[in-house]
Amino acid sequence: MLLSMTGFGKATTELTDKKIVVEIKSLNSKQLDLSARVPNAYKEKEIELRNTIARILERGKVEVNIYTENVGKVVSTQINQNVLEAYYQQIKQSATQLGVAEPGESLFNILLRMPDVMKSETQEVSDAEWEALNSSVKQAIVQLIEFRLQEGEMLEDLFRSKIANIARLLNEVEQYETERVEKIRLRIEEALQKIGEKDYDKNRLEQEMIYYIEKLDVNEEKNRLNNHLQYFIETMEGKSGQGKKLGFILQEIGREINTLGSKSNHAEMQKIVVQMKDDLEQMKEQILNVM
Numbered sequence: 001m002l003l004s005m006t007g008f009g010k011a012t013t014e015l016t017d018k019k020i021v022v023e024i025k026s027l028n029s030k031q032l033d034l035s036a037r038v039p040n041a042y043k044e045k046e047i048e049l050r051n052t053i054a055r056i057l058e059r060g061k062v063e064v065n066i067y068t069e070n071v072g073k074v075v076s077t078q079i080n081q082n083v084l085e086a087y088y089q090q091i092k093q094s095a096t097q098l099g100v101a102e103p104g105e106s107l108f109n110i111l112l113r114m115p116d117v118m119k120s121e122t123q124e125v126s127d128a129e130w131e132a133l134n135s136s137v138k139q140a141i142v143q144l145i146e147f148r149l150q151e152g153e154m155l156e157d158l159f160r161s162k163i164a165n166i167a168r169l170l171n172e173v174e175q176y177e178t179e180r181v182e183k184i185r186l187r188i189e190e191a192l193q194k195i196g197e198k199d200y201d202k203n204r205l206e207q208e209m210i211y212y213i214e215k216l217d218v219n220e221e222k223n224r225l226n227n228h229l230q231y232f233i234e235t236m237e238g239k240s241g242q243g244k245k246l247g248f249i250l251q252e253i254g255r256e257i258n259t260l261g262s263k264s265n266h267a268e269m270q271k272i273v274v275q276m277k278d279d280l281e282q283m284k285e286q287i288l289n290v291m
Helices: 040-057 081-098 104-112 127-195 202-215 219-236 243-264 267-287
Strands: 007-014 018-027 032-037 060-070 077-079 118-120
Touching: 007 127, 018 127, 032 040, 040 060, 040 127, 060 127, 081 104, 127 219, 127 243, 127 267, 219 243, 243 267
Parallel strands: 032 060
Antiparallel strands: 007 018, 018 060, 077 118
16 A cells, blocks of 8 residues: 655634634655644644654655634734834835835735734633644644545556556567577677688687577566566555655666666667666656655
8 A cells, every 4th residue: 555745634623712724735755854834822832743743644745834813702912013113114215225116005004914013912722722723733634644545546556557567568578589699699600701711619609609698698687577576566565654665676676677678689679678667767756755
């Protein structure tokens, strides 16, 4: 079973006076790279939340956004006059230096949206709110994992298709092997005939030809490649979290394909090797998304 590192989860919990929204997004990464934006009121729980998310998601570039919205009652909010005036003076100064007109009537709306201009009463977070926050985080994680499972199924279908295609191409190699050896033998003999009437040890020549042709034998490479293809499928069908291991198996598959290509010395076999490499490269691109 495969799990993708790509996923998205979102959960919303509404309390009497507040709505809590948690969004978690995950992309591929070699290790866990977790970043979180948490409201100041929840800062004391941030490490706990991070540990919970890290323990479950394990790998990936994970972005967590938690934000709240007050509902149901008016919250005491004040304008931080000193901060507002400081922003106003900076905007006027910048407009003068750049030789552009000030924003005009829209300036006040701009100022109100600047950081720290509005300040609210600090309220202690209740146990019910902490529970709601934890519940939202867990719900978002569940959604993200479901997303990862769906993506993993798509990746598994792709890998099965590519592995089957490489195996099919490997079977096509056999039809060219006898022909390839005979062509190599004829090419060597034709080259000798062009040399002219020269004395040479025909027995020694036969031994050298046998040695040379044996070096071009690809049976070992075929067997190892076939074993690696089967091992990839077996590993993929095992427990999740095998992305790195599957990547190593693909490296071994690539090594055998390259050796097969260097030994082929035959146009049709080399075409087959190129097709194998194309399938392999597509798998290498996608294996980076696997947990």
